[in-house]
Amino acid sequence: MKGKRYIIGVIGSGGEDPEFNRLAEEVGSVIASKGHVLVNGGLGGVMEASARGARKNNGLTIGILPSTDASAANPHVEIPLPTGLGEGRNLLIIRAASGLVAVGGGFGTLSEIAFALKLKKPVAGLKTWDVSEDIMEASSPAEAVEKVIKAIEELDKTG
């Protein structure tokens, strides 16, 4: 990898939705193909799909878990980090990531988007909550990841 390695978060629902999972897997795949690290909440649905996608490209995957039980992580999480903070771990995902891609998602994801916007972290959205113009629209997983990386690089320069 030539460029800098970033930690990129993927947020979305833990429920199993075929379309969201397909998008999330592709998001994870693209993140890893560019040499970046994926962080997410470590459970099912969008979290598992994105980790699976990243692992296909040998990406490093970190799961910041709500419980104290590392074995709750999906099998594609290389580094499970149990926190015991419940939903409190949502903020930790946002603080750990330099930028985020949101795929679908319920109220937990909404809390994460809100924190990301509050903390001025770049967020790209795929079929997710439409609560702010600060969320970068994307028509494909690849475009979402590219927009987030570009935004992170620009913040890094002006940083």
Next chain:
Amino acid sequence: MKGKRYIIGVIGSGGEDPEFNRLAEEVGSVIASKGHVLVNGGLGGVMEASARGARKNNGLTIGILPSTDASAANPHVEIPLPTGLGEGRNLLIIRAASGLVAVGGGFGTLSEIAFALKLKKPVAGLKTWDVSEDIMEASSPAEAVEKVIKAIEELDKTG
């Protein structure tokens, strides 16, 4: 006071907006007049106004602060609780409260609304984020507080 005493959260922006502050002060005033405890984030704007309103009726006011500095609390907070968790304290407000009134608010408030909905705590809204039908609409501070208390009482019964 005859009924049970509840801890009711008031969430909203820390910025100073005359209309939001007027609404928030009335919300705090009604909460205290009914003998309930007010919890909020302890800083300015809606937080300060609602605490001021509660104190006018001798209500107990708790401020769950983002920093480690108790003196950051507004002067109407009787019990300042510095957490040092930054925005992590937002979740603690939601967990401490049995129900919430949201007045206006930015992304921090949005994170709180999302947590409240995720945790199935009753939320009434006054000119706030319109992200779910689960937020109870109210046309006045008194109505907002009444709806929240009624919802808490019903949850209490069904256990």
Next chain:
Amino acid sequence: MKGKRYIIGVIGSGGEDPEFNRLAEEVGSVIASKGHVLVNGGLGGVMEASARGARKNNGLTIGILPSTDASAANPHVEIPLPTGLGEGRNLLIIRAASGLVAVGGGFGTLSEIAFALKLKKPVAGLKTWDVSEDIMEASSPAEAVEKVIKAIEELDKTG
């Protein structure tokens, strides 16, 4: 009350030990008799005994709970604050308090004493961990509370 009202923490084991409970109840009683607020972890043993003592003198008692369940608080806690942070709530007790009295205690109490010493909060000890000369020795509950209050007042003056 003439002086300033402080939030004083009482830390110690959740197990039931007659001697520790007797000491803790007296500590709570003295804190309330001087008009101060008691904060602790809200559960049994030293936590329940100190809250009971404070309530005998109509003191305000705050319980910062590890779970998300307010009903886990002992019956002498006026303000139960469920956090859902597990042992993470130990640090919040220390941050909330201006000074602390430790009575007996296991590893959880040791973590609290360590945080208190790290954050330079005054700590008085009654039959507790002997890990630092910074812990003020006391031969009675009244002496422990007095030493903590005096230390808080001195910190208040010097800012």
Next chain:
Amino acid sequence: MKGKRYIIGVIGSGGEDPEFNRLAEEVGSVIASKGHVLVNGGLGGVMEASARGARKNNGLTIGILPSTDASAANPHVEIPLPTGLGEGRNLLIIRAASGLVAVGGGFGTLSEIAFALKLKKPVAGLKTWDVSEDIMEASSPAEAVEKVIKAIEELDKTG
């Protein structure tokens, strides 16, 4: 690597002490040589030395930071995780690790040892706090790491 990969924590003071740093570097080196992941608090002293040792053997190093600033991590941290929780991150290190090695250390380290003992995580000590017989004594970094790994493996078997 043949066996299972564990996340092992190294805890100790952030101050610079030549002897502690030498021990910590060797601890990190042994952890990585056995294919395990190192987690620590990401700052200086024992944290930096242990990460440097791990990186010499191409180990993966994770730094769970107190601030919100990833750039506060020492240069040997591959995965900096800013938390913004201050000393609250101490508990996260313990929850993330399956076992720990303590090298010297002040009150922060004492809080970590207390949490580890409370949560029944194996801890080996090198010139550290002598607060419990549950801390496994070791006469060298290699022995400390070996004892921790053996204890983790036994816990793994018994589930």
